[in-house]
Amino acid sequence: EQLMESGGGLVQPGGSLRLSCAASGFTFSSYWIHWVRQIPGKGLIWVSRINGDGSRTAYADSVKGRFTISRDNAKSTLHLQMDSLRAEDTGLYYCVRDGVLVGRTAFDIWGQGTLVTVSS
Amino acid sequence: DIQMTQSPSSLPASVGDRVTITCRASQTIASFLNWYQQKPGKAPKLLIFDASNLQSGVPSRFSGSGSGTDFTLTINSLQPDDFATYYCQQSYHTPYTFGQGTKLQIK
Numbered sequence: 001e002q003l004m005e006s007g008g009g010l011v012q013p014g015g016s017l018r019l020s021c022a023a024s025g026f027t028f029s030s031y032w033i034h035w036v037r038q039i040p041g042k043g044l045i046w047v048s049r050i051n052g053d054g055s056r057t058a059y060a061d062s063v064k065g066r067f068t069i070s071r072d073n074a075k076s077t078l079h080l081q082m083d084s085l086r087a088e089d090t091g092l093y094y095c096v097r098d099g100v101l102v103g104r105t106a107f108d109i110w111g112q113g114t115l116v117t118v119s120s
Numbered sequence: 121d122i123q124m125t126q127s128p129s130s131l132p133a134s135v136g137d138r139v140t141i142t143c144r145a146s147q148t149i150a151s152f153l154n155w156y157q158q159k160p161g162k163a164p165k166l167l168i169f170d171a172s173n174l175q176s177g178v179p180s181r182f183s184g185s186g187s188g189t190d191f192t193l194t195i196n197s198l199q200p201d202d203f204a205t206y207y208c209q210q211s212y213h214t215p216y217t218f219g220q221g222t223k224l225q226i227k
Binding site: 034043044045046049058060061094100101104105106107108110111112113 | 152154156163164165166169170173175207209211214215216217218219220221
């Protein structure tokens with residue numbers, strides 16, 4: 001069971017990036033998946049989530065209207081479209097599986113993270 | 121948003137010690153509380169979910185307790201591998217906020 005992020009990089013303020021997360025080893029469509037950000041050496045910030053069939057999403061207020069989470073279950077892939085990027089969006093973005101109990105949220109599988117740096 | 125406050129921020133301890141980390145929520149969250157361990161350069165690892173349930177594969181020296189607003193993570197008989205940073209997280213309501221972390225350090 002594995003998640004692997006890609007798509008991070010250096011972008012100027014106001015720019016866009018599209019992160020991807022490839023899942024393997026489990027039935028991807030059965031799980032809610034989230035994005036969590038961490039500034040290296042600092043704490044963890046929940047960013048967004050999406051349910052198994054992609055019909056329900058939620059976002060942190062700080063990214064609402066700028067970020068869009070989506071998934072392609074046929075390809076076992078999650079995406080995060082990040083527009084109008086700001087310096088405060090900088091960090092390591094983890095793709096995480098929500099997988100311990102129905103009706104509970106806990107992040108049992110984490111990717112290795114992909115680094116996003118927003119700077120001029 | 122629900123604020124999560126951990127104490128202490130850093131905790132010096134020795135191998136074999138029993139340590140306790142506390143986490144307080146700014147409002148009641150029933151038992152919707154998870155604990156994670158993070159080592160430098162690695163992703164966090166789920167230890168405890170739903171306040172007191174040990175995640176599969178996690179050693180039994182880790183335990184969690186609490187409900188409402190006050191929670192604890194206890195590690196019995198510290199092992200060298202346990203020196204890391206620990207985070208609590210509420211899963212009661214989005215945004216799923218984390219505590220600021222407790223760094224468990226070798227004394």
